[in-house]
Amino acid sequence: GNNLTSGGGITYNHLNLPQAIAMTGKGTITYTYDSAGSKLKKSVLESAVMVRVNGTDVTTTMLTTTHYLGPFLYESKVYGDAAVNDVLGYGPRLQFVSGPEGRTRPTRDVSTQAITGWVDDYFIKDHLGLACPERSRGMRMVLTDEVKQDIYPAATLETAKLSIEKGFYDIIDAQIVNKTGVNGLTDYPNNNGISNNPHDATFEATNSEKLYKLNGNGVKIGLSFKLRVMAGDKLDIFGKSYYNSANTGGTSANTNLVVSDILIGFLGGTSGNIGGHGTVTSSQLEGGATGLSSLLGTKDPAQSTDAKAYINYIFFDEQLRYAGGGFSAVDAAGTLKQHNLTNIAVPKNGWVYIYCSNESPINVFFDNLQVMHNRGPVAEETHYYPFGLTMAAISSRTVGILSNKENTFQNQRFDDELGLDWVQFKWRNHDPQIGRFIEIDPLSEEYVYNSTYAFSENKVTAHIELEGLEALSAGKPGGYLMEGFRQMFQAAGNLFQFKAEVHFNREVELKT
Incomplete structure (x- = not known):
């Protein structure tokens, strides 16, 4: 929440979504949303970054702006130092076009940054959230068809x-x-x-x-x-x-x-x-x-x-x-x-x-x-603890390919700018280091028995989080995983019952 004594803090809008985050000594992050709470823009102003230009290290400010236009993601960078900005700065540039099972990225000429082609990245997802696959299946691996x-x-x-x-x-x-x-x-x-x-x-x-x-x-x-x-x-x-x-x-x-x-x-x-x-x-x-x-x-x-x-x-x-x-x-x-x-x-x-x-x-x-x-096809491999913290020791990411931050734990966006390290669900932000939401539960009056900051109602082994509002069981009848197990055991039971009936009928025939 707001911290009025340290100079840092979070400002919220009327939807109780963060609008501005100030981090002392690091910079600020600002967000723009539409009326439904969908994110349209993120601006990150870093107060002191060191960049190398023509063999010389220069400390300057850097403003990175990300635009979310449906499946299209654009990014621009502006540096406070004019000489640095002339070399490294750029206007809105398409980063990728996202889809339910992956993304399409442009490849660019190193000198002119003109688009020279397109490559596809494929998301390998985990089994969690099969009851609601379009929302919550988490990305575990990114495979690319880019030949590099x-x-x-x-x-x-x-x-x-x-x-x-x-x-x-x-x-x-x-x-x-x-x-x-x-x-x-x-x-x-x-x-x-x-x-x-x-x-x-x-x-x-x-x-x-x-x-x-x-x-x-x-x-x-x-x-x-x-x-x-x-x-x-x-x-x-x-x-x-x-x-x-x-x-x-x-x-x-x-x-x-x-x-x-x-x-x-x-x-x-x-x-x-x-x-x-x-x-x-x-x-x-x-x-x-x-x-x-x-x-x-x-x-x-x-x-x-x-x-x-x-x-x-x-x-x-x-x-x-x-x-x-x-x-x-x-x-x-x-x-x-x-x-x-x-x-x-x-x-x-x-x-x-x-x-x-x-x-x-x-x-x-x-x-x-x-x-x-x-380069081979593996661009990224990520493993998570139950509350979403990345297992850094066994997670890997190649260098030189755009990292995946838009589809991470339970298919949510991960914000790591300025050391924020939040998983952003639609209605709340989750800190996987402590396993708690940052904002209060919008449905807290309906779940009076839960902590208002609890993530997934603390049921992380068999549930997923539904948009930052409530836990959703992966074992509901509509869940593909549990439904698959149910059908498998039912088939095994039917087979056992059939064999038992055949054995019983043969016994009756022999006795008569």
């Missing part, structure tokens, strides 16, 4: 591109060396045959002049790259490696990597498109370490004098448990190797950690490490 391929910049290490590449790869300047100082290395261009991103034909045709040096007696891991991935995605990893002197000390001279080296690099390195996802416990890290130790134990060079050096990839699930991995070893001394790890299937939702390594006491040089990410 992300080509990340190659780690060429060249001066002209280094600042861009540092945004994706963990690069230490001291490990970059000139190619002219490496004996026996032949010329090759700054590409892996798949183009760079952004494409630069002149640069890609130019021969490489820089390499990345790793040594088992010094820096053993480099050019690390981590990426948010979903089950069903495919990865291609490319790169080059070279060294010109054999490991004369053999395997006994190698300094083996330990699991902590990998985990520290993964948790602290640069990322391609990774986001925060809760916290990590020591037991989770130890669980991941078991699988990592097994993987590291299988890595030995074909010849004892070969360098124990690789381009590696390791998958982690949402709890940072080891979910698989692999590697590509360098060739013999004096051989330039083109590494092509292609069509790698992502086993689970989570992350992939890609890095170069060298455990031998000789210099091994890497160059042009590059990742191609082919």
Whole structure:
């Protein structure tokens, strides 16, 4: 409700629906409704957001306006800083057209933002609310038919591109060396045959002049790259490696990597498109370490004098448990190797950690490490606690595809702007963290035995909430789920009765 002492508060309209929400130090949210209480517009003014424009971080205000026009959703953004607004601001732009079983989204040209095509997202819903499927079935997964391929910049290490590449790869300047100082290395261009991103034909045709040096007696891991991935995605990893002197000390001279080296690099390195996802416990890290130790134990060079050096990839699930991995070893001394790890299937939702390594006491040089990410059909997977709070540890969402906020728990809209985190039913707003509605029950006089803020009358295991007004049993005769069970048991009972009657009739015939 209204908080007159802290400077924050909620203003309600004549329908007892929130009209303005002020959050101290964050900003304000305002809503516009029609006469029936349907939402027409939402405006979110954030008082201080940091955005990056042309390589510079700028703090400014940001106004995001969402228009709800039936199944059509439009969005616009206006920044307080004029220079930022010229680059990032835009007028009302169609986000998607919604339907009962999914949505249709436009795809746009990166430069002009002109619509270039349309893709469909399909909602996989749970069984809850089958008695009222058009209103309350909750979304659990979003599948898309969009074919999307992300080509990340190659780690060429060249001066002209280094600042861009540092945004994706963990690069230490001291490990970059000139190619002219490496004996026996032949010329090759700054590409892996798949183009760079952004494409630069002149640069890609130019021969490489820089390499990345790793040594088992010094820096053993480099050019690390981590990426948010979903089950069903495919990865291609490319790169080059070279060294010109054999490991004369053999395997006994190698300094083996330990699991902590990998985990520290993964948790602290640069990322391609990774986001925060809760916290990590020591037991989770130890669980991941078991699988990592097994993987590291299988890595030995074909010849004892070969360098124990690789381009590696390791998958982690949402709890940072080891979910698989692999590697590509360098060739013999004096051989330039083109590494092509292609069509790698992502086993689970989570992350992939890609890095170069060298455990031998000789210099091994890497160059042009590059990742191609082919997105699979899974765009989002969400699981809920009984009162609607998202199970963050086992929920996943891909990066770069519009997230689903309009059809969430019990098919309701989720507002997370400014940390609000409300599930919006038609007549009331629900806070899933406490399992209570924010507003008083409009039908409280008819349900005097209930708390006026109770969600679904506290019956969350076998009921759903009907528009913020009352609980609706999923087991009513009209419910598809319970009706299905009823018909199944009735059929089984009829079959049992039929067999019993046949047995009885045969007994009578034998006796007569």
